Amino acid sequence: MRAPQGMKNPTDQTATIDRRQLWALLKCYFRLSTRGRVTQSMSRGGKPRSLYFVLGMYVFVGLMNGLMLLGIEMDVFTYTVLLHSMTFFVVGMAVTAESGDILFNANESDVLVHRPIHPRTLLLAKSLNLIAFTLVLAGALNLFPTFFGLAARGARVWFPLVHVISMTMLCIFCAAAVVCTYGLVIKFLDREKFDNFAAWSQVGMAILFIGGYQVVPRLLQRFAGLTLEPYARYLFPLPPAWFAGIDSLVAGELPVAAGCLWFGIYRGTGLHSDWQAGAELRRGVDQTE
Amino acid sequence: MIKIRHLSKEFGQQVAVREIDLDIPAGQLVGLLGPNGAGKSTTLKILTGMLMPTSGTAEVGGFDVVKDPLSVKRIVGYVPETGAVFETLTAWEYLQLVAALYHIPESEATARIERFGQFFDLTTDTLREKQLSAYSKGMRQKVVITAALLHNPDIVFFDEPLNGLDANAALSLKTLITSLAHEGKTIVYCSHILDVVERICERVVIIHEGSIVADGTVEQLMEQTGRQSLEHVFNKLTATENLLARAEEFARVLTR
Numbered sequence: 001m002r003a004p005q006g007m008k009n010p011t012d013q014t015a016t017i018d019r020r021q022l023w024a025l026l027k028c029y030f031r032l033s034t035r036g037r038v039t040q041s042m043s044r045g046g047k048p049r050s051l052y053f054v055l056g057m058y059v060f061v062g063l064m065n066g067l068m069l070l071g072i073e074m075d076v077f078t079y080t081v082l083l084h085s086m087t088f089f090v091v092g093m094a095v096t097a098e099s100g101d102i103l104f105n106a107n108e109s110d111v112l113v114h115r116p117i118h119p120r121t122l123l124l125a126k127s128l129n130l131i132a133f134t135l136v137l138a139g140a141l142n143l144f145p146t147f148f149g150l151a152a153r154g155a156r157v158w159f160p161l162v163h164v165i166s167m168t169m170l171c172i173f174c175a176a177a178v179v180c181t182y183g184l185v186i187k188f189l190d191r192e193k194f195d196n197f198a199a200w201s202q203v204g205m206a207i208l209f210i211g212g213y214q215v216v217p218r219l220l221q222r223f224a225g226l227t228l229e230p231y232a233r234y235l236f237p238l239p240p241a242w243f244a245g246i247d248s249l250v251a252g253e254l255p256v257a258a259g260c261l262w263f264g265i266y267r268g269t270g271l272h273s274d275w276q277a278g279a280e281l282r283r284g285v286d287q288t289e
Numbered sequence: 290m291i292k293i294r295h296l297s298k299e300f301g302q303q304v305a306v307r308e309i310d311l312d313i314p315a316g317q318l319v320g321l322l323g324p325n326g327a328g329k330s331t332t333l334k335i336l337t338g339m340l341m342p343t344s345g346t347a348e349v350g351g352f353d354v355v356k357d358p359l360s361v362k363r364i365v366g367y368v369p370e371t372g373a374v375f376e377t378l379t380a381w382e383y384l385q386l387v388a389a390l391y392h393i394p395e396s397e398a399t400a401r402i403e404r405f406g407q408f409f410d411l412t413t414d415t416l417r418e419k420q421l422s423a424y425s426k427g428m429r430q431k432v433v434i435t436a437a438l439l440h441n442p443d444i445v446f447f448d449e450p451l452n453g454l455d456a457n458a459a460l461s462l463k464t465l466i467t468s469l470a471h472e473g474k475t476i477v478y479c480s481h482i483l484d485v486v487e488r489i490c491e492r493v494v495i496i497h498e499g500s501i502v503a504d505g506t507v508e509q510l511m512e513q514t515g516r517q518s519l520e521h522v523f524n525k526l527t528a529t530e531n532l533l534a535r536a537e538e539f540a541r542v543l544t545r
Contacts, residue, residue, distance in 0.1 A: 024389030028375065028382070035377035035420075110373035114337040115360040191408045 016120045017139030025117070025125035026132075033098055033133045058140035062091070066145035069099040075242055076252025079152040080163065083145050084170055084240035085212075092174050093136045096201075098133065099178050102126055109238040130179070142167055166243040173239060290315040290444060290475045291336065296345035297499075298331050305331040307499035308345070313477065315443075318470035320490030321479040324527045325373045328499040329479045330370055333446045336477070350443060363391070366442035370449045370479075372433050376422035380411070380432045383421060384439060391440035398439070405435040406464075409458065428451030434462065444475045451482060463489055485517040497527045 030149035034051040065086055069079055103126060105111075114124070146160045146167075185197070291313040298306040306328040313319050323329045334340040336349055338358035347354065352360040374383055381402065388398030399533065406416055409431040421429055430453045437445060447466070451459045467489050470476050480486055486493060487507050495503040495510075503510050503526055507519050516522045 020392055021390050024386050028378065028386045031382065032375060092495070105375075107373035107375065109339065110369035110371050111375060112390075113339045114362055114365070114367045114369075115387070116359045117390060118359065273313055 016118045016133070017124060018118060021117055021121050022125055025122065026129055026166070029102055029125055029129035031054050031130065032270055033102060034128060042143050043255075055136070057142040058090075058137055062141040063144040066148040070148045070151055073153060075153040076149070076155050076159070076214050077248040079149055079155075079246040080108070080166070080244035080252075081235065081238075083142065083163075083239070084166070084243045086239045087138050087141055087167060087170060088174060090141060091134055091171070092178065093201075094137055095130065095174060096181075099130055099175075099182060102129060103179060103182055127179075129176070130175040131172055134175050135168065136172075138167055138171050140147070149247075149251075149274050156251045159247070163247055166246040170240070170243045173243075177239075184221075241288040290317075290350060292346075292348040293336075293479070294346045296332070296347055297343050298328075298335060298340065299343045304499050306335070306342070309496075309499075309501055311494065311501065311504070313475060315475050315486040316470065316473045318476045318478065318490050320486035320493045321477055321496065322481075322483065322486060322493060322523060323496035327496045327527070328459045329496055330448055332496070333367070333448055333477065333479060336361075336366055338362050338447060347495065363441050366437035366440065366445040368434055368437045368445075368447045368450045370452070372426065372430050374421045374429060374433060374436075377420055379418060379420055380424070381413075381471060383432065384416070384436060387436045387439055392439060396429065401439055402435070405431075405439070408461065409435065411448075417448060426457060427455055430454055431458065442474070444477075446479070447471065448478045449481065450478070451480070451485065483519050483523055493519065495523060497524055502526045 065083075069082060142163070146163050149159045149163055150153055150157070152159075291311070293309055293311040296306055296309040297304065307334065309328075321329050321332070323336065331340065334451055335354060337340050338354050339359045341355060344507070350352070350364045352364075358542070359434055375386075378386070384402045384405075385395070385398060388395070388401070393401070402416065403413060405411075406413060411428065411431060415428075421432065424432070430450070434450060437447075450462060450466075454462060454515050455494045463485060466476060470491075477487065478490055491506065493505065493507055493510060494501060502512070503522070505513070507522075510519065510522045511517065514522045514525050
């Protein structure tokens with residue numbers, strides 16, 4: 001019995017990640033992402049927008065928000081809390097909508113499961129794609145605000161570099177949180193109910209986000225002259241604050257101890273979520289083997 | 290080539306496949322028949338490594354489907370009943386993905402895709418430019434069949450492959466299936482269209498309620514059941530009693 005030309009030895013059990021398959025799957029998943037729900041949600045006359053249009057919209061939204069934040073003098077911590085919050089909600093919602101098609105694609109069993117793909121290769125392709133797609137959207141949204149941050153009070157010249165790193169960490173956390181949430185929610189709801197739940201959550205979050213952007217600056221002005229630093233300890237349950245802590249620690253003026261605290265919370269909670277999400281998905285994929 | 294022993298599959302309380310035993314030698318074209326929910330698709334999914342059996346064993350090309358599913362998947366081609374594809378890819382992108390998953394070099398894959406395109410009357414422009422969501426059901430089915438045969442598998446499982454195909458494409462496919470069997474491929478053809486099975490399959494296996502109720506050539510089955518055609522054999526072995534009388538009675542009530 002022969003295997004197709006070039007295929008790995010069937011008895012080679014250690015070769016679990018097949019690079020050629022991984023690259024082909026990554027290309028496929030990225031195409032699916034760029035032609036999926038995010039672009040279709042901005043469709044015109046039933047025709048999905050191109051990814052460039054969507055990215056242009058994200059860049060524009062980021063520019064407007066950056067200009068708004070630039071107009072209010074604030075410290076690095078406050079600036080990056082608001083910026084990471086925007087990234088977390090906007091990108092998180094987009095990835096939630098998109099990941100349903102990538103992680104739990106209803107057609108996938110008939111398209112891929114009968115192909116000779118090791119579950120680990122499949123899982124790695126899905127994870128890398130989700131992180132890459134999150135990074136592309138977050139990168140577009142943060143393009144201008146990353147440089148506007150240099151104007152924040154106490155910002156150091158390396159702020160853009162540090163912000164890119166903290167944004168990347170936020171994206172990894174965001175992708176892991178989405179996978180984990182999907183895994184948990186899909187246990188209790190069927191796929192259709194979950195899609196409805198996700199759609200309504202998006203609407204709710206959008207309203208909350210727009211309302212929050214109107215309310216928060218006014219609250220800041222009223223209570224502490226545009227700084228969240230005095231309230232930092234109350235913000236610890238919010239993931240964006242953890243990453244703002246990193247920005248503030250390395251490229252701002254927030255005391256080192258407080259920054260470490262946020263980073264410690266990230267290490268403790270964020271990486272735990274990543275690990276849990278990975279384990280959850282691997283269990284699911286292994287069951288299909 | 291395919292060896293099944295005491296194979297069962299249960300979904301909770303429901304038994305989809307019940308203690309099946311079956312041997313299919315290399316180069317045989319076998320028709321797998323059965324009413325809806327009989328367990329045909331479940332059996333195919335076990336043989337392609339997509340589902341794990343609850344008990345029993347199955348070997349495909351000498352590889353155990355439970356112990357070595359990847360080796361099984363390397364040597365089989367499968368045309369699913371659903372005709373599922375990634376709809377936002379073009380046919381070209383989809384087929385290149387499939388080729389890469391089997392490690393077919395890109396130049397070789399391109400040549401093979403073009404050859405299949407010519408066979409199924411799909412132009413290179415159509416393959417390259419249109420997303421699969423814009424294809425008709427029949428065109429999509431041609432792509433699914435191409436994807437199943439692209440790596441030149443030794444064993445091919447067809448689950449309702451004629452779904453959506455026009456008369457000419459169906460005729461071409463039937464001829465292709467017969468030719469593949471003559472070339473030495475083992476083919477399991479699962480369908481509800483009995484006359485096609487009667488014409489092209491050298492052996493027919495009928496599954497009913499998860500068990501094999503008949504196995505042999507069409508002539509043998511007609512002789513065993515005393516019926517004149519495969520349709521009547523199928524009806525005798527799988528239908529509820531008085532089906533024809535009930536249909537006539539229902540039509541009378543409907544037109545009254």
